[in-house]
Amino acid sequence: MKKTTKKLLLALSLAAVLSVGGTLAYFTDTDETSNMMTIGHVDGSLEERTNEKNVEQTEDGITYLDKIVPGDVISKEPYIVLDGESQSAYARVTITVDSDADLDSEQKAKLELVKDNLDINNAEGWYKGDKGYYYYNQILNPGDTSKNIFTKVTIPGAQWDNTMTNLDMKIKIKGELIQSDNFTPQLEDGHIVSWGNDITIKEYKK
Amino acid sequence: MSKKKKLTLLLVAVLIVAVTGFTFAAQYTSADHTKKVSLNTLGISLVQTADASLADAKDEESTPSDRAKVSYKNIIPGKTINEKLAVKTDEDSQPAYIRVTATRYWVDKEGKKVEKAEGEEGYLDPEAIEIETKDQENWKVINDEDDPEVVYFYYLLPVNSDSETSHLMDSFKINEKYADNDYADMSTRIDFFAEGVQQSAGKDAILASWGINVTLDDSGKITNIEEQ
Numbered sequence: 001m002k003k004t005t006k007k008l009l010l011a012l013s014l015a016a017v018l019s020v021g022g023t024l025a026y027f028t029d030t031d032e033t034s035n036m037m038t039i040g041h042v043d044g045s046l047e048e049r050t051n052e053k054n055v056e057q058t059e060d061g062i063t064y065l066d067k068i069v070p071g072d073v074i075s076k077e078p079y080i081v082l083d084g085e086s087q088s089a090y091a092r093v094t095i096t097v098d099s100d101a102d103l104d105s106e107q108k109a110k111l112e113l114v115k116d117n118l119d120i121n122n123a124e125g126w127y128k129g130d131k132g133y134y135y136y137n138q139i140l141n142p143g144d145t146s147k148n149i150f151t152k153v154t155i156p157g158a159q160w161d162n163t164m165t166n167l168d169m170k171i172k173i174k175g176e177l178i179q180s181d182n183f184t185p186q187l188e189d190g191h192i193v194s195w196g197n198d199i200t201i202k203e204y205k206k
Numbered sequence: 207m208s209k210k211k212k213l214t215l216l217l218v219a220v221l222i223v224a225v226t227g228f229t230f231a232a233q234y235t236s237a238d239h240t241k242k243v244s245l246n247t248l249g250i251s252l253v254q255t256a257d258a259s260l261a262d263a264k265d266e267e268s269t270p271s272d273r274a275k276v277s278y279k280n281i282i283p284g285k286t287i288n289e290k291l292a293v294k295t296d297e298d299s300q301p302a303y304i305r306v307t308a309t310r311y312w313v314d315k316e317g318k319k320v321e322k323a324e325g326e327e328g329y330l331d332p333e334a335i336e337i338e339t340k341d342q343e344n345w346k347v348i349n350d351e352d353d354p355e356v357v358y359f360y361y362l363l364p365v366n367s368d369s370e371t372s373h374l375m376d377s378f379k380i381n382e383k384y385a386d387n388d389y390a391d392m393s394t395r396i397d398f399f400a401e402g403v404q405q406s407a408g409k410d411a412i413l414a415s416w417g418i419n420v421t422l423d424d425s426g427k428i429t430n431i432e433e434q
Contacts, residue, residue, distance in 0.1 A: 035395070042390075202387040
């Protein structure tokens with residue numbers, strides 16, 4: 001081959017390499033999307049009503065203004081209302097009877113009789129379960145009202161004596177709610193008796 | 207001829223010939239031949255199918271077809287949302303390798319991202335947001351070691367034109383152990399970013415585009431993924 005031709009071929013190769021080296025790239029493409037999910041909440045309130053006339057009703061509950069004597073039967077109907085924007089839920093309550101007075105053990109035992117005398121509404125779904133809780137056997141849906149937990153308070157008759165006079169008595173009811181979706185309570189004889197041991201109840205903050 | 211002169215002549219010769227080379231090409235193409243050079247393209251899009259039984263509404267500002275955003279409300283931890291997500295290639299696309307990056311995080315009631323650190327009060331765990339991928343044979347799921355919000359989904363097979371991957375997401379949920387009032391009324395967001403890169407010279411293309419080394423078998427399937 002002649003020398004001149006050799007140089008020409010070499011130069012053309014160099015030019016080709018120079019031009020190819022400047023445009024190397026890869027084909028790519030992209031796209032994007034997203035989703036969003038908002039968590040619900042569980043919220044409700046404990047409410048009560050009474051047929052008694054001489055009462056004072058506040059946010060904290062009903063104060064009976066008439067003096068009570070042993071053997072009295074007092075109308076008191078507490079129930080739970082599930083908030084309209086809440087998720088469906090199970091309900092349970094605890095009930096305690098105490099006094100602001102400094103009671104001795106005998107007085108405390110007599111006061112406990114008031115709780116024993118409560119007509120817990122088994123017929124309409126409230127049953128005593130574990131750890132002193134009373135469990136509602138039905139799921140409450142948003143806006144639902146439960147059946148009354150009980151309907152009256154019966155003051156002990158013969159068991160109460162003058163050691164119980166002039167005492168202010170308080171019946172405290174504390175309600176708890178838990179989501180019904182993805183939760184299975186424990187049953188016994190068809191009644192809810194427990195929510196299990198791994199539950200942490202916190203107040204819902206609006 | 208002296209050496210110096212020889213060099214000069216050579217350089218000049220190269221330059222002249224290079225210019226000449228281009229000129230020749232121009233003259234050649236402007237003559238009787240019109241050559242059409244069609245560039246192959248690469249086009250992908252995400253295919254998002256909402257859980258129709260639970261979807262609240264589509265974002266009004268979403269783009270048409272496959273890029274619609276979806277939202278769900280009043281969901282309880284433990285509830286499975288059967289939203290599907292896949293990637294498809296355009297009709298005229300080159301075969302491509304696909305990667306989708308999912309970024310999951312919590313948003314408060316005002317719509318602001320929750321930026322609390324683990325251990326700090328108000329911290330919400332991004333790992334509570336669980337994405338289910340049924341096709342574990344063809345999707346490789348890798349959690350980012352440094353950022354718990356980020357999850358990578360690598361489709362191991364090259365995707366031909368006008369084809370769709372299997373679902374990288376078959377459903378998602380909040381793990382039921384996070385059924386806690388701290389999470390009540392909070393929202394989760396999952397942002398998906400899909401990337402397609404050409405199958406041809408795939409190993410190099412993936413390294414250049416995604417910064418990872420892959421091993422390919424004879425069929426082009428990714429058999430190993432290694433971060434640099």
